Amino acid sequence: MMPKRRRGWPYRYVVPLAMVVGLLVSGCGQQYVLLHPAGPVAQSELHLLIVASLAMLVVIVPVFVLLAITVIRFRDKPGNKAPYWPNWHGNKKLEIIWWIIPVVLLTVIAVPTVGQTFALSKLPKAKDPVIIDVTSLTWKWLFQYPGQHVATVNYAVIPAGEPVLFELTADSPMNTFWVPQLGGMEYTMPNEVLPLWLEAYKPGVYWGHSGNFSGEGFEKMFFNVKSVTPEAFQQWVKKVHQTAKPMTMTNYHNLLAFNTVGVQTYSNYPSDTFPAEANGFTLNGEGMYMIMHDQHGITYMPMSDMSNH
Amino acid sequence: MPSFVQYLIRTLFPHDVLRPTELGADVMILATGVIIVYYLTKQKKWLYLWNEWLTTVDHKKIAVMYLIAAVAMLFRGGVDALMLRTNLALPTTPVISDLEYNQVFTTHGTIMIFFMAMPFIFALFNAVVPLMIGARDVAFPRLNAMSFWLFAFGALLLNISFVIGGSPDAGWTAYPPYTGLLFNPGPGENYYFLSLLIAGIGTTMTGVNFLVTTLRMRAPGMTLMKMPMFIWATMATSALILFAFPPLTVALAMSLFDRLFGSSFFTLAHGGLPMMYVNLFWLFGHPEVYIVVLPPFGIFSEVVATFSRKALFGYSVMVVSIISIMFLAYGTWVHHFFTMGAGPAVNAFFGLSTMLIAIPTGVKIFNWIFTMWGGRIRLTTAMLYQLAFIPTFVIGGATGILLATVPADYQLHNTYFLIAHFHNVLIGGTLFGLLSGMYYWWPKMFGHKLNERQGQWAFWLYFIGFWVTFGPQYLLGLKGMTRRIYTYPLGFGWHELNVISTVGAFIMGAGFVVMVYNVVWSLKYGEKDLTGDPWDGRTLEWALPSPVPEYNFARIPVVTARDAWWDMKQKGQTLANSLRPEDMRTIELPKNTPVPFLLGLAFFVVGFGMTFQWWVIVAFGAAGVVASLVYSAFDYDEHKHVGAEVIRRTEAALGRLQG
DSSP states (O other), X not given: OHHHHXXXXXXXXXXXXXXXXXXXXXXXXXXXXXXXXXXXXXXXXXXXXXXXXXXXXXXXHHHHHHHHHHHHHTBOOTTOOSOOOTTOOOOHHHHHHHHHHHHHHHHHHHHHHHHHHHHHTSOOOOSSOEEEEEEXXXXXXXXXXXXXXXXXXXXXXXXXXXXXXXXXXXXXXXXXXXXXXXXEEEEEOTTOOEEEEEOOSSXXXXXXXXXXXXXXTGGGXXXXXXXXXXXXXXXXXXXXXXXXXXXXXXXXXXXXXXXXXXXXXESOOOGGGSOSSOOGGGOOSTTOEEEEEETTEEEEEEGGGGGGO | OOHHHHHHHHHHSTTOOOOHHHHHHHHHHHHHHHHHHHHHHHTTOHHHIIIIIITOOOHHHHHHHHHHHXXXXXXXXXXXXXXXXXXXXXXXXOSSOHHHHHHHHHHHHHIIIIIIIHHHHHHHHHHHHHHHTTOSSOSOHHHHXXXXXXXXXXXXXXXXXXXXXXXXXXXXTTOSSTTSTTTOOSSHHHHHHHHHHHHXXXXXXXXXXXXXXXXXXXXXXXXXXXXXXXXXXXXXXXXXXXXXXXXXXXXXHHHHHHHHSOOOSSOTGGGOOHHHHHHHHHHHHHHHHHHHHHHHHHHHHHHHHHHHTSOOTTHHHHHHHHHHHHHHGGGOGGGGOGGGOOOHHHHHHHHHHHHHHHHHHHHHXXXXXXXXXXXXXXXXXXXXXXXXXXXXXXXXXXXXXXXXXXXXXXXXXXXXXXXXXXXXXXXXXXXXXXXHHHHHHHHHHHSBOOOHHHHHHHHHHHHHHHHHHHHHHHHHHHTTOBSSOSOOOGGGSOHHHHHHHHHHHHHHHHHHHHHHHHHHHHHHHOOBOOSSOTTOOOSGGGGSOSSOOTTSOSSOOOOOSSSHHHHHHHTTOOTGGGOOGGGOOXXXXXXOOSHHHHHHHHHHHHHHHHHTTOHHHHHHHHHHHHHHHHHHHTOOXXXXXXXXXXXXXXXXXXXOSOO
16 A cells, blocks of 8 residues: 555645646636736736736745745754854845845836826827716716717727727716726716726627725626727617617606616717816826817817817 | 614614614623623622723733723624625625625724724733833823723724614725715714724824833833834834824814715715815825834734844844835825826826835845844744744735736726735734734733644634635636625626635634634633743843733833843843842832723713714713813822832742842
């Protein structure tokens, strides 16, 4: 029996190894939405996450190894031959080294972080991008398309392959608007309008959810974003105008009730259901658009033109 | 319950609907209360309780009371956690409803931060700081007792919310406008704001007290650069408290005004700006993170040196890093809400400032490891927590850097990745540190050791349970699971990981049970500490007998080196062998006073009355507050004297006197 068991030893590592590999493989499973970006925003966010993780591994692994060696080598047991220096209380060279290590690693992370933070805050140059005004309500999502004059509840349709500007506000407690596969979240807050741009590479359905607790029905604030080809998007708008009814003020007040509802579609909506003026201080950066409401209706004006207005 | 009682309760407590679970809790609390009263009466312990504990101003006894409260709150917060985890393991058949879940995650966070971590830290401050610096007590002993009773009654106010009127349910961060009357009409949020306001006064006073104590009360010869690292941590923590709690107080008071007096600072209507609250809250909240982690850093610096039998590596660098963490802590608060659209410049600034904090923290990690290098490491329970802390905290810090990477944070914010990260630093850093300190200083506080074998069992259960709980939560974050949901649809692949996480939580729960058993067993059978120096310690508290006499030092020691006690031992001196009977002098000590207890009680009455807006009761309570303070101001009889003869006898009985 004994020799057999001995020979069996190496295989003992197979099970834990298989578990680790399995975990890593399942890490590439489709359900890890953060690891499967479907748009440029999510893609660059994932890229940064990976860069930062690798930089962190550079410090984690040596620290773990060093700690293990230290504890094994310097354990207080009789006959330990390791040196004992009770009064060794500092070493300038060593200490300078580990001030430098984190500085270098953090620089590696910091430089792309700053770059991407600025890059992602700018809407890429696009011809007449689709704008969607998002309002979080207790506990539902209202999407209004000021350019297309349609409104939806608990689902949104966007054209694939071009940036879409979401303008976020709340007529409810704060929520966050989040479609993991398209990109990171942004808060929806009452009395403020925040911009967030997302883009889907390809047509598809991507789920979204609120990330900030807002009460009893909060966990039901899931919604789908359907990405379709630009032509299909135009057809969808046309179809909505033909088939759906416009939203009335009564409809809107019904949406304000504290409940959850299914999906809804409207062919128009009352203009004063979304804040008239966007809060300008977050819309900084070239290529961002300021929304102007005036007698001509809604116009989109690049920030760079603001001074001439 | 008879219907007329329910009628009575509903009339007395508007907005409230009693639920069966609450009734069960009501009955249990009532029964426990009856048992305690019965026990105290039967044992004739009322007077003992009043004289020895409720009116005491002795820092060592206040430490014990803080510790009992902290462990009780750890139990309460832990039970909350198990309820949350049980629900998340059973998404199709939730055990508790969404309403209860929302209350439980709120009290879990609030209690663990404000009523577990904070008092645990203050327990160790009180137990150790005066002894370590060679002082008779803290700078303001009466204020110290007031701090404790304000904390205790604040904690009581929050805890009774569960049985009278319903607990707060807006999360421990209490973001408006959800906390406004429109969305949250019950008394729960009033409980939250008032209990934190009351406890916050106590905490601020503790900050003042220990800042003055560490700066002004040190023994002769103990210059700043000869202070033990735990004292540096105490000083930095106190300074943080002093400037971090005012913004919290303001935020809480403004929210309370919105609820009680119809103002609109943060409301949905009338153009309130909830983001202002979020700024104020985290202006406190981020320094708070360092308030609860710097003391553990100090504890670990003492523990690692003692159990490696070696001087702390890079002392002056450790001081520099603690002080720089203290300052940087004020400059990072926006990283809690990168996703609130403050713009790329602001976000980039706060992302970088957050990363900066990792530098001094990383340096500390290396210094702890090199303290062990060339030492002789004893694997006691206290040291095991230290060894578990380093890898756990390194991972927690690394995931913190991932969260500080602004664009990545847009994806990770408010997901379970975030939950895993902050439990990683709060359990791996704060809780492990505090437990390490508890096992380390227990002999000094109580005169006996905690059983090592049981302690190590508890340690392994905590450590393994921790990783089984929070490892899967990182993956859940990558799967897009957001926080504070009481159930979830099955299609996202969240279920299996949640089950694993729940198993881990119960392993940690088992760790707590073993720890309590350890404490109770050791009270009776624990190895007595007759030397006063069971670990071969390095700092002054180990020069004293365990438990420490009321007056601490028969003669205040003169400090000549950094690890003062270690240095004395190397030179063959002890406090005892230089102590001659004729050197004994009468010692002045602070005298017991009922004022702190009564002040806390009066504040409790104010808080309770305000919660239900019973202004007559509020007036009574306020009168009590004023009366306590006025009485205290004119109470000049605040000292008592321990005669030289008494000290001579005590020290002789301890065998610490020459001749």
